[in-house]
Amino acid sequence: MEFSIKSGAPEKSRTACLVVGVFEPRRLTAAAAAIDAAAQGFVSDILRRGDMEGKSGSTLLLHKVPGIPADRVLLVGLGPEREFREKEYRSAVAAAVRTLSETGATEAVMYLPEVEVKKRDTAWKVTTAVTAAMETLYRFDRLKSKPDENRRPLRKLTLAVARRAEITLAEEALQQGQAMASGMNLAKDLGNLPSNICTPSYLAEQASGMAKAYDLKVQVLERRDMEKLGMGALLAVAKGTREPPKLITLEYQGADRRQGPIALVGKGVTFDTGGISLKPAADMDEMKFDMCGAASVLGTIKAVAQLRLPINVVGIIPATENMPGGQASKPGDVVTSLSGQTIEILNTDAEGRLILCDALTYAERYQPCAVIDIATLTGACVIALGHVATGLFSNNDALAKELIRAGERTLDRVWQMPLWDDYQESLKSNFADMANIGGRPAGSVTAACFLARFTKKFHWAHLDIAGTAWKSGKEKGATGRPVPLLTQFLINRATEARGRKAEGG
Structure with a gap:
């Protein structure tokens, strides 16, 4: 329109x-x-x-x-x-x-x-x-x-x-609104597609199409590439599916190459059965939405590219299905992540953190100024916050405050949750460096604490969108969140960078 x-x-x-x-x-x-x-x-x-x-x-x-x-x-x-x-x-x-x-x-x-x-x-x-x-x-x-x-x-x-003097400012706001809406529509479309269409390969194709349309740089790692790198955690999730896993990176360069990018890491589980730790049948169809983190990354980068923001952004999407099968990972298996840390898989349905931890380690090579991961990670976050606020965890208070401010501006709100070391105790394993689950209490917090072990080299925030990425019932469908939040965060970052450049020049 x-x-x-x-x-x-x-x-x-x-x-x-x-x-x-x-x-x-x-x-x-x-x-x-x-x-x-x-x-x-x-x-x-x-x-x-x-x-x-x-x-x-x-x-x-x-x-x-x-x-x-x-x-x-x-x-x-x-x-x-x-x-x-x-x-x-x-x-x-x-x-x-x-x-x-x-x-x-x-x-x-x-x-x-x-x-x-x-x-x-x-x-x-x-x-x-x-x-x-x-x-x-x-x-x-x-x-x-x-x-x-x-x-x-x-x-x-x-x-x-009301006033002619506001027209220029309003037109800029109009462009931002259109870009946000365009990014949200892309995220909704991808989320609403069934998993027999929206596979990891389909996500890779969409990223490649965006790269051509907006002059972006895209790279897609295949299973053999990930094996060479040692992405044992991500590949452990992909063992049970016939759909080939992908690690998709999409780079937008709007600023000087020497400026570290903001990395957006989106969980891309295109269908999640739970694996051997099989989910209940009821509402399992909604597990096609388990790639909404990945969809939000693509939607946000599309919005940024349309606005031509003077900022560098890299999107990283680990994409796979989580299926049971003869080759599937089993409870008790121990795998080695890209970081070298070992993980005991106590529950194969806690797969999002496994693919994300390798993607977060992979983000280090871009020397990012900040990393934000977006994932439909835990049902515990839905219990804690319902379907209104996205759960926010961060190892950097300044970054968390930026995201809170962007959420308030767009009404795509977040609520900061604790990330204290006290919770790390529940992830101890007798057989590996850590377990992939910490029990029922504070499930969203222990999931974030797991990811925190792979983010010590950069400022990082984790957005648990399990309660906000889609709606159930009569209005069933993807919401496009948190594209508005992320886009506004990047607009704010670009505006601040532009201001610093003007002061220096």
Whole structure:
């Protein structure tokens, strides 16, 4: 969909549909009041008759409003003004876009970004409107024999800002929102594909396609390459599957080569049966989402490439299936990781940390300034944080604070969890340097503590997205998280680097 920015009086706007807000109870926003004045009280008369109270998420479509050139006016309920915050703003945009897509209006001008949201600036409102709109319009129907067709889909949405002086800033925010939404859509598409299509080889093909499209550098290591390197942990997970494992690296260079990159390491288990430690049958189909970490890495790099950020980023994706079979790893097996540390595999369903530990060690060769791994790692994180916040673990407080700040900005929030050495005790093994599980208590913490043993040479953060990467039930599907968080983090890093360069120059 096409987006644009404008500034101007709503009552003079010539469009298929104007979108304005109404607070509860029946209180017009500035844009709605301007339309009402031009229409000689037409809108307020309708509200007085009880057609709309202004409840959050409600909509009312008006045709042929007198005195204005627009074909339609869509009133969107914002709820009580004193309670109108980020969540309510996103909900209002989503409700408006949902209604617009059902009306047959192919273009519209939305005045919701003019409405004040406490502690949020115009740039935030524009970026959020774009991502909320694209999320509302997203559909995954490519595998249906007869996809649902919208005869007259919404094709263009213009976002209005209050002052002309804000247009340049708003246009930059618009680009950021579009890039985030594009990256989220890619991550959703990859996550929603079934595992018979989205295999490790398919992920490698997608990375290669991105490299051609955005002039990136891609490398795909095959099983024999990993054997030569000594990636015993990653290969232990791949022993039971016929699908060849891949280690995919994708490099984006937007800054001087001498500047260390930020490494994004994404878990890419394209289907997880649990291996010999077989999972229960119920909801096992959702284990196609176990590669959402990998999908978020590809989505974030796509967003960064579209924005042409002056920063260096390398994506590292260990990709494999985790299947039972005659050659599969067994509980009690001991393997040697790329770092040289040995691991006793007590549970083959704790496979994500095994592929990640080799990928984290592999990241050392890029001399990164920071490493962030993203993984649907533990059910324990879902129990701890539910489906709202992503679990954050880090060996560097400054890096953790950056990610928290980026999450607050995008509403793709994280919650920092402990990474104390006290938890390392549970990973002790009588037969190897460590076990791959630490028991039921604090499962997400001990998983992160396991990974921490492979990250002593760099600043590192771990995002456990097991509760936020996808939804179950009626709305089953990938969410695209944490692409907004990661993209905003990289935008912030690039902005800071640009500022330091300007001060030095």
